[in-house]
Amino acid sequence: MVLTNSQPETPITNFGGNISFVPKYFYKPQTEAQVLELLNQHATGNIRVIASLHAWSDVVESEDVIVDMSHFDKVAIAKSEAGDVQVTVGGGCVLQKLLDTIHSQTNFTLPTLGAVKEQTIAGAISTGTHGSGKPSLSHYMDELRVATYDPETGKAGIYEWKNGVELRAARCAVGCMGIILSVTFRCIPQYYVEETVCRYETLEEVLAQEPEFPLQQFMLVPYLWSYFVYQRRETLKKPITPVGRVNTQLYQTYQLIGVDILFHLTLKALLSSLGSSETVRWFYKKLLPSIIVQGKTVVNESENALTMKHQLFKHLEMEVFIPARNILKATKLVQHSTSLFAGTSETVPDDVASDLSRIGLLEMLMKHRGSYTHHYPLFFRRVLPDDTLISMTSSSTEPYYTISFFTYSEPRTQFYEFAKFLAHSLTQLYDARLHWGKYYPLTNREIEHLYPPLEEFRQICKKTDPNGVFRNDYTKRVLGFDPILTQKVSPAP
Template sequence: MPETSTAAPAEPGTNWAGNVAYRAARLHRPASLAELQSVVAGSERVKALGSRHCFNDIADTPADLVALDRLPGEVVLEPAPDGDGGTAWVPGGARYSEVVPHLAEHGSALHNLASLPHITVAGATATGTHGSGNRNGSLSTAVVGLELVRADGELVRLAPGDPDFAGAVVHLGALGVVTRIGLRYQPAFQVRTDVYVELTWERLFADFDAVADAAYSVSVFTDWREVTQVWVKARTDEHAVVPEEFFGARAATEPTHMLPGTPVENLTDQLGLPGEWHERLPHFRTGFTPSSGEELQTEYFVPRQHGREACEALRSLAHRIAPLLQVSELRTVAADDLWLSPAYGGDVLALHFTWLPEEERVRALLPAIEAALRPYGARPHWGKLFTTGADELAALYPRMGSFRELVRRFDPQGVFRNAYLDRTVAAFA
């Protein structure tokens, strides 16, 4: 006999930014895998709810939301036979802030982390979220195993080599509820962060590839009128000496926030102080509100070879962007073969916007930004604000047709279908 779900009327809850109010009639917090399977199999429409850090309605549904914070499980490390790394099995509801200390305690590391550690592993990898670095793939490229509950309640396991695996990693919540995820880990390493100011656009464009390749991870911050800061995160085993000048920019002499006037206490350490990978690769500390706390976000990915032209196109809109902008960040991400990854098929430049919390004005501006970037094949971040529709997205993703077929096989009745997927994937059109 299936277990009865622990369900309650949905809280009048919103996403992290407060711009999406979830419409679900019920919020479930299952305490066992069997209970989760019962909820999914018994629902007409259901979506998984993670850290609520998406800025759009990707997790919205009128029926049932499922939070996995009560589902039992722990991080389990499976060393590789050669002893050089292995697989970390992570519960579906776990956040990076809960996973990385466990890895660090065992002398292990992930290859990359996002700007903030507050997000869930399952949600970040399902949307192609990324860290940065010319040779670093997105967070999704660390995935080497998935366990998810399909629409009929069956637990399905996928691994590299399975024909569906490359399509299932960046799944947008369309295939099922992830209960466990396997991440490739490696030996731990140390990183130092140095911040530079007064880099010019001219010097950046003259040496763009060299700037991006100068360290393990490089972030360029801008308001589109000028370059405001460059954060250079170098592995100490790769870069023994970090210069006082960086392509003509000078080193900051005190901790510096990318958002002027914001307290620096919520940032990870700078000024070249070496630290463990998980204490330097994110921009923000775990115990503090990330970024400004009151914001919206948008991000687009363009092929790296079009980076300069894309930036020039955005600079022409600086007079419209700047009044709504808190800061923009430019980062590179290495290519991968995951069907719906923004880096599918080639290295990309990520163009990130942190906006003031003025959604109506931001949404009114997005079509102009997307039009400016359209000649360069810009793909939007799946978890942030954008207006690009299903037809254009299908043209940007060569395997979109294959993904639609995968969705129909895993979810023929549209249990995980919602308005977001209808706008972007149109699997049931």
């Protein structure tokens, strides 16, 4: 089969609408031979792979070659005599299809899940997609099969990494080690999740619940400044009585219609000409607490309990990872900075002011007073350390707490200023790491010290990709590869 260039007639645009570009070449290979062919054809160009386009950083961008791996979506399930289940899946397979296939043939499931199921497996592991209470999905990869370049001949070839530092690097490589053809990992027995939503007034109270509810995640409601905690834990029991099944179905319907749809429609109305900053704050302080279902315990399949429908409405997100030792101080800074940006406070507590003054950011914060009302709850998840080189919880002996900052408004100029301030202050003061695939306003100079193995990762990438074909502006600006001197473009085939 001949590999053809199908240059898109319109720009490729990501889910959030903040990244848009037109590549010179666009390929959708169907065989491994075609992947190798395009790699050899563009061995002096710049190649990136697109997946679901659910990233908000410019990690995917290339004006030269874009590859769509959606044809690589086969799922092969192997069962051992001991009852273990191992899955080998094509890099272009969407998580929803992967889950459906596993569930149709076994009573097993993925070892962890992120918030959405529209990502491809390769895209999910390339940026360290995670849930709460476990490591990221990258951590669980036992083998990766990747198309990349031979460092001696410069020709494209297929490599399998099953152990060693290469596997740890490839588990989360941000697209820098080649094109992922397939991954292999072990599944875990299917389980149910017991969930109860409870309200707490302090972060200390929330964190005290973790031993009993290790899968919990929580949100801090702006301007009310109370925590609503999704207390979650695995359970072997499933709703088998008619009442139990009805309760589960009703709760699922409430989450879909009430939270995923109506809440976001209401929010968009408040952000339109119909609303104002005052109405947004009123909504969170007075109305939202009364419509959150609290104290009701439901049991649901893990896939349903742990995921949401965030993809229904266009938005943009920045996510920061805070070491557990710093989460109390970091959250205090976030809360008071949010209030000051919104103009609901005149200043910040003395200890926060002292910290910001020490890094030269207090004056910047004060200049932004009253400039932006953040309009979405702050979501927290707890992510355990990864056995990778550069995922966000790599090289750590402690968990990280993630804080997600969403915006549903446009234009986003004011949100960007808010996000940049938080990114700079949280990184400098509390060793925060930002999610590679989400809004990323920092540079390598600011984050290099946070990732001790980053130089080792770069050297591994240079061996598998000596000409820097898989690197783009983002990977150079953020990961610290050699700076771009000229725009790399493939010669005409």
